[in-house]
Amino acid sequence: MSILSIQNLSKTYQSGSRKLTVLENVNFEIQAGETISIVGPSGSGKTTLLGLCAGLDSGSTGSVVLNGQALEKLNEDQRAAVRNKDVGFIFQNFQLLPTLTALENVMVPLELKKRKDAKEKALELLEKVGLKDRATHYPTQLSGGEQQRVSIARAFANEPKILFADEPTGNLDTETGEMIEKLIFDLNTEKGTTLVLVTHDLELAAKTRRIIHIKGGKIQEDAHA
Amino acid sequence: MPDFNWILKMAMRDFRKNLSRLLLFVSSIVVGIAALVAISSFGENLVKDIDNQAKELLGADLVLENNKPLGDQALDSVAIQLASEVNFASMVAFPKTDASRLTQVRALEGDFPFYGKLETIPSEGDADFRSGGKKALVEKTLMAQFDAQVGDSIKVGSVMFRIVGELQKVPGQTGITATVAPAVYIPMAYLEETGLVQYGSRVEYNRYLQFASGTNVEELIKPFEDQWEMDRVDADTVEDRKRSTGRSFGNLSNFLSLVAFIALLLGCVGVASAVNVFVKEKLASVAVLRCLGVASLDVLLIYLVEIVVMGLFGALIGSILGTLLQFILPAVFADFLPVEVTVGISWVSVGFGMITGLFVSVLFALLPLLKVRNVSPMATLRPETADSTLLKDPARWAVMVGILLFIFGFSYFLLKQVTWALGFTGFVLVAFGALWGVGKLIMWAVRKFLPISLSYPWRQALANLYRPNNQTISLIATIGLGTAMISTLFFLQNQLLEEAKFADKEDQPNMLMFDIQTPQLADVKSKVVDRKMRIIQEVPIVTMQLNEINGIDKKENEELPDEENYSRWLYNREFRVTYRDTLIKSETLTSGELIPLGARGDSIFVSLEKGFGEGNKMKLGDELIFNVQGRPIKTYIGSFRDVKFNQVSTNFLVLFPEGVLEQAPKFHVIITKTQNDRQAADVQSEIVREFPNISIINLGTIVETLEDILGKISFVIQFMAFFSIATGILVLISSLIISKYQRMRESILLRTLGASSGIVRVINTLEYFFLGSLASLSGILLSFMATFLLGEFVFEMNFSLVWKEGLIIYLAITGLTIVLGWLNGRRIINQPPMEILRGNG
Numbered sequence A: 001m002s003i004l005s006i007q008n009l010s011k012t013y014q015s016g017s018r019k020l021t022v023l024e025n026v027n028f029e030i031q032a033g034e035t036i037s038i039v040g041p042s043g044s045g046k047t048t049l050l051g052l053c054a055g056l057d058s059g060s061t062g063s064v065v066l067n068g069q070a071l072e073k074l075n076e077d078q079r080a081a082v083r084n085k086d087v088g089f090i091f092q093n094f095q096l097l098p099t100l101t102a103l104e105n106v107m108v109p110l111e112l113k114k115r116k117d118a119k120e121k122a123l124e125l126l127e128k129v130g131l132k133d134r135a136t137h138y139p140t141q142l143s144g145g146e147q148q149r150v151s152i153a154r155a156f157a158n159e160p161k162i163l164f165a166d167e168p169t170g171n172l173d174t175e176t177g178e179m180i181e182k183l184i185f186d187l188n189t190e191k192g193t194t195l196v197l198v199t200h201d202l203e204l205a206a207k208t209r210r211i212i213h214i215k216g217g218k219i220q221e222d223a224h225a
Numbered sequence B: 001m002p003d004f005n006w007i008l009k010m011a012m013r014d015f016r017k018n019l020s021r022l023l024l025f026v027s028s029i030v031v032g033i034a035a036l037v038a039i040s041s042f043g044e045n046l047v048k049d050i051d052n053q054a055k056e057l058l059g060a061d062l063v064l065e066n067n068k069p070l071g072d073q074a075l076d077s078v079a080i081q082l083a084s085e086v087n088f089a090s091m092v093a094f095p096k097t098d099a100s101r102l103t104q105v106r107a108l109e110g111d112f113p114f115y116g117k118l119e120t121i122p123s124e125g126d127a128d129f130r131s132g133g134k135k136a137l138v139e140k141t142l143m144a145q146f147d148a149q150v151g152d153s154i155k156v157g158s159v160m161f162r163i164v165g166e167l168q169k170v171p172g173q174t175g176i177t178a179t180v181a182p183a184v185y186i187p188m189a190y191l192e193e194t195g196l197v198q199y200g201s202r203v204e205y206n207r208y209l210q211f212a213s214g215t216n217v218e219e220l221i222k223p224f225e226d227q228w229e230m231d232r233v234d235a236d237t238v239e240d241r242k243r244s245t246g247r248s249f250g251n252l253s254n255f256l257s258l259v260a261f262i263a264l265l266l267g268c269v270g271v272a273s274a275v276n277v278f279v280k281e282k283l284a285s286v287a288v289l290r291c292l293g294v295a296s297l298d299v300l301l302i303y304l305v306e307i308v309v310m311g312l313f314g315a316l317i318g319s320i321l322g323t324l325l326q327f328i329l330p331a332v333f334a335d336f337l338p339v340e341v342t343v344g345i346s347w348v349s350v351g352f353g354m355i356t357g358l359f360v361s362v363l364f365a366l367l368p369l370l371k372v373r374n375v376s377p378m379a380t381l382r383p384e385t386a387d388s389t390l391l392k393d394p395a396r397w398a399v400m401v402g403i404l405l406f407i408f409g410f411s412y413f414l415l416k417q418v419t420w421a422l423g424f425t426g427f428v429l430v431a432f433g434a435l436w437g438v439g440k441l442i443m444w445a446v447r448k449f450l451p452i453s454l455s456y457p458w459r460q461a462l463a464n465l466y467r468p469n470n471q472t473i474s475l476i477a478t479i480g481l482g483t484a485m486i487s488t489l490f491f492l493q494n495q496l497l498e499e500a501k502f503a504d505k506e507d508q509p510n511m512l513m514f515d516i517q518t519p520q521l522a523d524v525k526s527k528v529v530d531r532k533m534r535i536i537q538e539v540p541i542v543t544m545q546l547n548e549i550n551g552i553d554k555k556e557n558e559e560l561p562d563e564e565n566y567s568r569w570l571y572n573r574e575f576r577v578t579y580r581d582t583l584i585k586s587e588t589l590t591s592g593e594l595i596p597l598g599a600r601g602d603s604i605f606v607s608l609e610k611g612f613g614e615g616n617k618m619k620l621g622d623e624l625i626f627n628v629q630g631r632p633i634k635t636y637i638g639s640f641r642d643v644k645f646n647q648v649s650t651n652f653l654v655l656f657p658e659g660v661l662e663q664a665p666k667f668h669v670i671i672t673k674t675q676n677d678r679q680a681a682d683v684q685s686e687i688v689r690e691f692p693n694i695s696i697i698n699l700g701t702i703v704e705t706l707e708d709i710l711g712k713i714s715f716v717i718q719f720m721a722f723f724s725i726a727t728g729i730l731v732l733i734s735s736l737i738i739s740k741y742q743r744m745r746e747s748i749l750l751r752t753l754g755a756s757s758g759i760v761r762v763i764n765t766l767e768y769f770f771l772g773s774l775a776s777l778s779g780i781l782l783s784f785m786a787t788f789l790l791g792e793f794v795f796e797m798n799f800s801l802v803w804k805e806g807l808i809i810y811l812a813i814t815g816l817t818i819v820l821g822w823l824n825g826r827r828i829i830n831q832p833p834m835e836i837l838r839g840n841g
């Protein structure tokens, strides 16, 4: 079953009088449960593509169908509802809410889904990422690796159908990075979530079943392992 | 869709970490709300007190007043108590010091006031005064001025009285009345003997009546009102007094509320700019929330809830402070109040303050807060795109319109007139616009014209003013407006006094003698000339009344509809008129010409003061019939004159040509110039000794009185301006604290790059110096403009720059900014730098 389908997707930015085409006629399809990485040099359009796939932004032309819904037909608030229901995110710079504790950060997606057991569920997830004893700490009281672990717990909290990660280890040292990678893949395997990973690290990319190479906004290669 | 509970929960979570900073945001409105609540409570209590003390205000149930002796009145027999008073302005002399001064003499007969009492020191002075004999009660200001003691003598006309009491308080009178026209009470029995009531004296006759309690005075006097009207008798009841006093103090307190409202608006600018910084820091969180699936409106609501809670809190603190503050208001306004004011909590005012505070903080916070809705979730992946302000966001425009409507609505509520409210709204727009413009202009000029060769700390400090997120412009607006208010006041006051003192120099007249009877004229003139003083003007004055305007007499005028009739006052007042065929220096013709008698047949053409004529619907050629001591004189309006009222000179609403009034009973005014104070005092006491009916005003006394009154008024205005300054300071403090971390990061960065801590300190000080300078200069510039406009169009005086005062204000405000900056800087240094590095801002 296709969970994400991209057809003829292009994105152009207007900067002054100049038109900048960042993505050009991109096509691919992802099946439920697949793990896939998007790789390419810096500035090739990876982040832009990820944003479009997750419905954070809308393309200039083309269509993005996520879990059966054509995102370009929805308005921002409707896309927000889709994100809450079906999508999880892990960011390069963690993006925890600084005024919320670790636990509360993880609870947010659950509370948005009006889960009565938000707290128990969030604690359970924190335990899985090994941070149960840091539940009441604020992001500034945590190290980078710890923050990313909280963000992983938050990403899995709403039991998303698809998880997007943009350079999740980009801001971490190698050792911590490897630990984070393992955590992501383990949880992914456990929950059977579809995983879309953006990275310029080919070693990390090799751990996914499929790799899309992108350069200058165009798909160069779409390789299944 | 998350439910409201969740939004509340999120707001409270966010709150925990932001509490102290959010408190700063609303602190700017606290002073404004406090001022508003204090004034409003004071006003409420004042109106209540006027109601309760209305009888004491009037001292009687009914007061009849005329410029002729009243004779027997039909109601005299109904009254249970009667009293009479004759009052007029006259010189009184203190033989002990041989000093004299123009005062209000009140000859009293009967037990007035029936309600309240004349408060004297010693307290038995009042009873002593009424026990008979040549005794007087003298206003305390007068006693102080002449260093007089109870027991001293005072000479009123040709009679010597013994002072038996110093008047502390007279029902219905305020400190200001006592300053302008201090009263001397004498028994009616000796009025005749003083010899002061003669032709030309402006005398007022009062009859005070008290009726049995429970009498409906309004009903009782109805049958007599028409007759009184015809006889030009003015009747004043407790209800009338209640209405007029209540109205004027209602107006006063509304006016003061508007001043407080300006302080509040300044605070609102502070709220908006602080929330703006807050929002900018929240943009990243907003993007994350959007990513996690929160609808844009819900995100807005989370932060709005925080603002509402803080607004309520600020309003509450403000209301409490305001309620406390009103306890000192009676002291501030003491000189203006005719009644004893009670203080107490006014729940209406507290509610009013709470609602206003909540409303303005939300309204002004929304302006920057709305931006939250436009944050794209994409900003989580690309943070630099978070701050994309949609200038054309219709909601922002709606909020701005809402703010204008609020200002208009609020001022309408206080002023009760659409045009005034529009005027006030316009004024606020112009004032804020002007400050914003002046601030921008100065900032632009500094950037443009400051030499690049400046040393590094100067350039860095200047650059800091333009850094993103800082509140330079809003600080200029708030501190600037406070400065502008204070300095405008200061400058104007200075200018008025300078103008008055200036008149004493040069060849300007400085002494005015009036009420000179014709037989006394030659004598007085020779006394003046003997002292080698020049007689600058000698003016004959004839008193008359207006009988008909264009054929309409008083009675016919009463029957005309309001749009067509003339002011009743025209028929009732006494005109003091002079005659000459030339204009004097203070006059200019605006239309028509000065037509001497005989130039156009035998018609008499008079000249009217322009404002008086225009204000009373009169045109060139209109027919006026005057009544000169019973003889009607038909005249036509031949010209209008503009009269400058700002020098010592006699000014007339109506000017006759020569050849008409020469034979009428008249009295004279002489205007002269004394060389020095000594000479002024000598000539004054000599003339008063010989001709007690002649009144003398000299410029020295006028300047003194003016200074006294301006002092009292400016104290009140300074008190009000204080609110604006205090708000400006709060906004300054809060913006310094808000930018603390930014400054700290910069300092650490500068130090890392090798700047010594000395240099960093110099840079910071310079930055505060620039900020204070910009703000105070903008304010001072604005107040120069305001003083110029007021001087030009309201007071008709020449504008002169008051550099010295401007400099003092500039130094004070700039110094204050630097000191506050330093204090804040000390707090920065006490923070562990690690907190900053971890981004715990």
Ligand SMILES: Nc1ncnc2c1ncn2[C@@H]1O[C@H](COP(=O)(O)OP(=O)(O)O)[C@@H](O)[C@H]1O
Binding pocket: A013, A014, A015, A020, A022, A040, A041, A042, A043, A044, A045, A046, A047, A048, A049, B382, B385
């Ligand atoms: N808002 C924007 N306006 C103009 N150009 C943009 C904007 N956002 C991204 N770009 C450009 O799009 C290109 C792709 O960016 P990005 O997707 O972030 O690349 P990557 O993630 O692969 O490094 C870059 O050249 C970037 O400069």
Ligand SMILES: [Mg+2]
Binding pocket: A046, A047, A048
């Ligand atoms: Mg990228």
